[in-house]
Structure formats: structure tokens, C-alpha cells
Amino acid sequence: MKTTNNIFVSCEQAKYICDKNQYGEASALEIIQLNLRLVYCRVTRAYSKRNTKLTQMIEKSNIQAIDVSQKKVMKQKLHEELTK
Amino acid sequence: MSTNTIDPNSWIDKYSDYLFNYTIVRVDDREIAQDLVQETFFAGLKSMKNFKGEASERTWLISILKRKIIDYYRKINSNKGKAEVRINYSTDSETEGDWLEERVADPFDGNAESEIENEELGLAIHSCLDKLPEKQAVIFKMKTIQGFDTEAICNEFDITASNLWVIIHRARTAMAECLEKNWY
Incomplete structure (x- = not known):
């Protein structure tokens, strides 16, 4: 999805910015666009609220994952064990 | 009658992160946790024939993992491994009632409950992740848990940044829905 320079954005674009913003990757202009949309669009507000809550939950849970490279090693080992 | 089947080839993709999270809160060391998860899979392979299919594959693997964690604590002979419940309060009337004082909740130790809640939340998140299509989940x-750069992920999967955000959007929507159903 492309971003525009117009400060009025569509609902879909606002959701896209909101997603990026959860990872701190929205630009200053995008944040202004999102905030403006939030003022008058109920759908964007609901999406934003839910999205923020998801981010907070993931942070709170302190969830972790095994590195992708490590998983490959584990797969390899398991495969060796399977074919023994 | 067995209703669940076993497929070791899919174990790492399906369960390794779930088992890893279960372990990491108990051993607090990434490397040891990874080793324990790997050992669990090996032990699972060995005892595959004993799997009756009454429980789900994941529940069965967790039950093996629990033994592995206990064995680990025994092996390093930690206090946790040696911990046993020993209560020998005398019935002496002079000391009667002492236990009451010892058992009063410690006001500074109020974290246990929230820790348990966070662990359960972590496992609930993993259950929801399991329901996503594989590529979306990975x-x-x-992006979210390991904090990789957008660019790094795009290179790894040979996709554009727009593709990535579409995938993230779908995943986030599904995750929020799933957690709403199962958590709050």
C-alpha cells in the first residue's frame, strides 16, 4: 500500500499506518495522518484500540521464540534421529 | 480408539516455540531451554509407539518436557530440585500458632500471581499463533517477537515491504480476534 502526502487518508491506509506504528516504523507525516483519521473515523479508532491492546499483551507476556537459524539446526538433528 | 496422530516432521514448526516458552519461564536460560526442547523431541521419537492418541500431540510432548525439566533440576542438584514439602510443627502448646505467622502472605511477594498470568497469556498467544497460516506465523x-528489521525479513522471504505489511496486518487481525475469544 502506498502512502500519500495528503493528510486525509482512507480507512485502509490508516489501518496500514496503525500497524506500522505498532513497530515504531510510521513516519511523522503518517502519524499525523493517522491521528487525524482517528478524530472522525470510528472504524479506525476501534482498529487502533484493538491493535494497541495486542501489542501490550505481547509485551506483557514476555513471549519468546527460538531463532530461525536455531530451528533449522534442530530440524536437522531431529531428521538425523528419525532416519537412524 | 485413537483420535490423534503423530507426525515428528512437523514438530519443530508446530510446537518448538510453545515448548520453548513453557521451558524458559522455568529454567531462565535460552540455551538450556533449547536443549531441553530438543531432548523432548528425541524422547518423543523414542516413545512414539506408546502414544495412544488420547491426548493431543502437544499435550503429550508437554508431559515429556515436564519430566525433562524435573530431571534437569535434579541433575544440577539445585535447591529447586531438592525442594520438598516438609512441615514438622510440634504440637507443643508454647509454639502453637507460630505457623500462622509464617503463613501470612508476604506483601512484597505479590508478583507470583501476575507471573503465572503472564505465562498463561504467553501460552494463549502461542495457541493463537498455531492457528495462523505457517508463513504468516513465521x-x-x-517481526513482533524477535524484533527483526522489515528489510531483513523482506530479504529472507524475498517479498516487498508492502507484502510484509499486508501479511502483518492479516496476522494481527487474526491474533486479536483469537485472543479476544480465548483470553479477555
Whole structure:
């Protein structure tokens, strides 16, 4: 999805910015666009609220994952064990 | 009658992160946790024939993992491994009632409950991740949990940044829905 320079954005674009913003990757202009949309669009507000809550939950849970490279090693080992 | 089947080839993709999270809160060391998860899979392979299919594959693997964690604590002979419940309060009337004082909740130790809640939340998140399509789940995990750069993920999967955000958007929507159903 492309971003525009117009400060009025569509609902879909606002959701896209909101997603990026959860990872701190929205630009200053995008944040202004999102905030403006939030003022008058109920759908964007609901999406934003839910999205923020998801981010907070993931942070709170302190969830972790095994590195992708490590998983490959584990797969390899398991495969060796399977074919023994 | 067995209703659940076993497929070791899919174990790492399906369960390794779930088992890893279960372990990490108990051993607090990434490397040891990874080793324990790997050992669990090996032990699972060995005892595959004993799997009756009454429980789900994941529940069965967790039951093996629990033994592995206990064995680990025994092996390093930690206080946790030696911990046993020993209560020998005398019936002496002079000391009667002492236990009451000892058992009063410690006001500074109020974290246990929230820790348990956070662990359960972590496992609930993993259950929801399991329901996502595989590619979505992998990318979502890399971006959200492991904090990879957008560019790094795009290179790894040979996709554009727009593709990535579409995948993230779908994953986030599904995750929020799933957690709403199962958590709050």
C-alpha cells in the first residue's frame, strides 16, 4: 500500500499506518495522518484500540521464540534421529 | 480408539516455540531451554509407539518436557530440585500458632500471581499463533517477537515491504480476534 502526502487518508491506509506504528516504523507525516483519521473515523479508532491492546499483551507476556537459524539446526538433528 | 496422530516432521514448526516458552519461564536460560526442547523431541521419537492418541500431540510432548525439566533440576542438584514439602510443627502448646505467622502472605511477594498470568497469556498467544497460516506465523513472530528489521525479513522471504505489511496486518487481525475469544 502506498502512502500519500495528503493528510486525509482512507480507512485502509490508516489501518496500514496503525500497524506500522505498532513497530515504531510510521513516519511523522503518517502519524499525523493517522491521528487525524482517528478524530472522525470510528472504524479506525476501534482498529487502533484493538491493535494497541495486542501489542501490550505481547509485551506483557514476555513471549519468546527460538531463532530461525536455531530451528533449522534442530530440524536437522531431529531428521538425523528419525532416519537412524 | 485413537483420535490423534503423530507426525515428528512437523514438530519443530508446530510446537518448538510453545515448548520453548513453557521451558524458559522455568529454567531462565535460552540455551538450556533449547536443549531441553530438543531432548523432548528425541524422547518423543523414542516413545512414539506408546502414544495412544488420547491426548493431543502437544499435550503429550508437554508431559515429556515436564519430566525433562524435573530431571534437569535434579541433575544440577539445585535447591529447586531438592525442594520438598516438609512441615514438622510440634504440637507443643508454647509454639502453637507460630505457623500462622509464617503463613501470612508476604506483601512484597505479590508478583507470583501476575507471573503465572503472564505465562498463561504467553501460552494463549502461542495457541493463537498455531492457528495462523505457517508463513504468516513465521513472519509475525520474526517481526513482533524477535524484533527483526522489515528489510531483513523482506530479504529472507524475498517479498516487498508492502507484502510484509499486508501479511502483518492479516496476522494481527487474526491474533486479536483469537485472543479476544480465548483470553479477555
